[in-house]
Amino acid sequence: MNPIPSDDTPDTYAAFRDELRAFAERECPAELRAIVRSNQKVTRAEYSAWQRKLAARGWGAPNWPVEYGGTGWDLQQRYLFEEVMAEADCPPLYHHGLGHIGPVIMHFGTEAQKARFLPRIVDGSEWWCQGYSEPGAGSDLASLRTAAVRDGDHYVINGQKIWTSHAQEADMMYTLVRTSTEGRKQAGISLLLVPMNTPGIEVRPIPTIDHWHHVNEVFLRDVRVPVENLLGEEGGGWKCAKFLLDRERLSPATVPRLARLADHVTDLLRDRGKTAHGASQHVLLEHLYLAQAGVMGAREMLLSAIQEEMQGTLAASKSSALKLYCSELSQQLIGIALDVAGPTYASRLVDTVAPDEDDAEPLRQLIHTYLFYRSRSIAGGTSEVQKNVIARDIFGA
């Protein structure tokens, strides 16, 4: 069954879609939507203001259970929410809290942890970052060495994290630490919730090719965290980490945002295709149609994955397949856009692109997006790692 409403969509969904659209157009400022449309950086303040409005409307956590501030929406409603918000160029929901650590706290957390952390994720007042990767422990995450040693009613953390997105603006970091070196390396890992203002934490930006500040190194020196910030059992961090990674790879917003990107590339090709230098329009059109068909396929895959997630039957390989496919599609689409722009633009990169041309700004943003999207096949687990997960599922370990 195709869970997406078709032409005979019941009135309930048509009315729901209208309600979402009206809310987005009324409540999300036009300037912010212009920023999202042109792929410029949305600040934390802008994200939080939008999240507050969603939360006030009861839509702060569309995919969470009602008891934790969720909506109780069915599959169609969840997807429609993401689709309408993407079409209206509203900022995506901030994933580190809502998509990543929130569900882990719900599943493994104490009642006190749920009460302390979940409401502030829903209303956008507290921001999280993910301290998993370390130098030497990315794909092979279980090799991580950042150590936490119990000292009375605290853990004392020493070590280094790397590629930590948003660490410079986060209030909290969920981080994997080694609490034991005995037995299998996975068995000695624990998950700690660390306030970023704890003494001993230093955040250093990592420059990236797109010139935005996304990622950081995080140094931890004698960082003291109360034991009540341990999530799950000591030594049970690997189970939490895998629970989280499976969901990280299944982001409901990915496909609607890809569809929006496909719309932008279609517009660009219509406006500029005839003047592109690098490739003829019919070749680019063929690539674009194939990518659009890919987006439709990804949508079907996403819907069945969300349905399985809701039923508790989601296989890790499905999230990995979706992550792999969407990363490739996003790079294909932005690659087509760059072909449309032509080599003059492509060769000038971010800061120096054609300032004399009327449409230089959109093209500059396009090149920025192209550069940023190179990371799509690395962040959240590389494409090779996703292929390993899929292969293990099909052929066995």
Ligand SMILES: Cc1cc2nc3c(=O)[nH]c(=O)nc-3n(C[C@H](O)[C@H](O)[C@H](O)COP(=O)(O)OP(=O)(O)OC[C@H]3O[C@@H](n4cnc5c(N)ncnc54)[C@H](O)[C@@H]3O)c2cc1C
């Ligand atoms: C923009 C961006 C944001 C990120 N944000 C975060 C974040 O917020 N928090 C966080 O913890 N991490 C974050 N990461 C880190 C990301 O998860 C890692 O970069 C990724 O897991 C790869 O690890 P690595 O960089 O150590 O590369 P490595 O693991 O060293 O891999 C190097 C190469 O070897 C390949 N390879 C490795 N092992 C295998 C294998 N078994 N089979 C086949 N090929 C293999 C990889 O595919 C890759 O091509 C981010 C990364 C980027 C680029």
